[in-house]
Amino acid sequence: MVEIHNTAIVEEGAILEEGVKIGPFCIVGKDVKIGKNTVLQSHVVVEGITEIGENNTIYSFVSIGKASQDLKYKGEPTKTIIGNNNSIREFVTIHRGTDDKWETRVGSNNLLMAYVHVAHDVVVGDNCILANGVTLAGHVTVDSNAIIGGLTPVHQFCRIGSYVMIGGGSAVNQDICPFVMAEGNKAEVRGLNSVGLRRRGFSDEELSNLKKAYRLLFRKGLPLKEALNELDTDFSGDKNIEYLVDFIRNSTRGITR
Template identity: 80%
Template sequence: MVEIHSTAIVEEGAKLAEGVKVGPYCIIGKDVSIGKNTVLDSHVVVEGITEIGENNRIYSFVSIGKDSQDLKYRDEPTKTIIGDNNKIREFVTIHRGTDDRWETRVGSNNLLMAYVHIAHDVIVADNCILANNVTLAGHVTVDSNAIIGGLTPVHQFTRIGSYCMIGGGSAVVQDICPFVLAEGNKAKIRGLNLVGLRRRGFTTEQISNLKKVYRLLFRSGLPLKEALAEIKETYGDDENVMYLLEFIENSDRGITR
C-alpha cells in the first residue's frame, strides 16, 4: 500500500509505487513517478518530469525537479532522474536539466548530505558521497565511487573521476583525475587515494601500477603528451590505467595538477 499523510498534496497523474510513504506537508507534482518503498519525510517538494527509483530515503525540506537556475532556461520539458537506494538528506536541492543534456541524473547508492546542491544537467553516478554543502554547478559529471568533502564548490562543466577523494573546503575549477586525493583552494593533487582504493578491493598489483602511472603523470616532469604515450605503451592492458588515460585525453577543462 501507499501511505500519504493527510496534509500532503499529491497531484492527479503522479505515480506512486507499492510501499511509498509520503510524509506531512509534502508536495508531489503530476509528472512525478516514485518507485517502490521510497520514503519522503515531511516538507519534501518534487516537481517537474521527475523519476525516482526504489528504496530511496528523502529527508525533510528536500527540493527535487525545480526549474533550472540557468538564465537561458525557457521551461523546456526536461527531466530529473534519480536511481535506487539513495539517502538524500535535509535541504538538498536537485534541479531539472536544460536543453543541453535534457536531464539531471543521480544514480544509485549515493549519500547526499545536508544542503548539497545539484544544478541543472549534472550527472552523479553510483556509490558516491557528497558531504554537507557540496555545490555542483551546471553540467558537472561525477563518476562512480567518488567522495567530495563538505563546503566544496565544483565549477561548471568539470568532471570528477572515480575513486577520487576531494578534501573539505576545496575549490574545484578543473577536472579531478580518478584514484587521486585532491585538496586546497584552489584544489591540487596531493597523492593517490590509497586508503580508499584498498577499501574498495583494489589488488596490490593494481595499486602498484597506479602508483607508477601517478609518478609519471605528476612527478616526473615529463610533458603530459610524452607521459601519456609512455604509460599507454607500458600499461595498455590495465583497465584502470586506460580509464585514467581516457579521462585525461577527453578532459575539456584540463586536469588539476
C-alpha cells in the same frame, strides 16, 4: 500499500509504486514517478518530469525537479532522474536539466548530505558521498565511487573521476583525475587515494600500477602528452590505466595537477 499523510498534496497523474510513503506537508507534482519503498519524510517538494527509483530515503525540506537557475532556461520539458537506494538529506536541492543534456541524473547508492546542491545537467554516478554543503554547478559530472568533502564548490563543466577523494573546503575549477586525492583553494592533487582504493578492494598489482602511473603523471615533470603515451605503452590492457588515460584525453577544462 501507499501511505500519504493527510497534509500532503499529491497531484493527479503522479505515479506512486507499492510501499511509497509520503510524509506531512510534502508536495508531489503530476509528472512525478516514485519507485517502490521510497520514503519522503516531510516538507519534501518534487515536481517537473521526475523519476525517482526504489528504496530511497528523502529527508525533510528537500527540493527535487524544480526549474534550473540557468537564465537561459525557458521552461523546456527536461527531466530529473534519480536511481535506487539513495539517502538524500535535509535541504538538498536537485534541479532539472536544460536543453543541453535534457536531464539531471543521480545514480544509485549515493549519500547526499545536508545542503548539497545538484544543478542542471549534472550527472552523479553510483556509490558517491557528497558531504554537507557540496555545490555542483551546471553540467558537472561525478563518476562513481567519488567522495567530495563538505563546503566544496565544483565549477561548471568539470568532471570528477572515480575513486577520487576531495578534501573539505576545496575549490575545484578543473577536472580531477580518477584515483587521486585533491585538496585546497584552488584544489591541487595531493597523492594517490591508496587507502580508499584498498578499502574498495583494489589488488596489490592494481595499486602498484596506479602508483607508477601517478608518479609518471604528477611527479616526473613530463609533458602530459608524453606521459600519456608512456602509459599507453607500459600498461596496455590495464583497465584502470586505460580509464585514467581516456579521462585525461577527453578533458575539456584541463586536469588539476
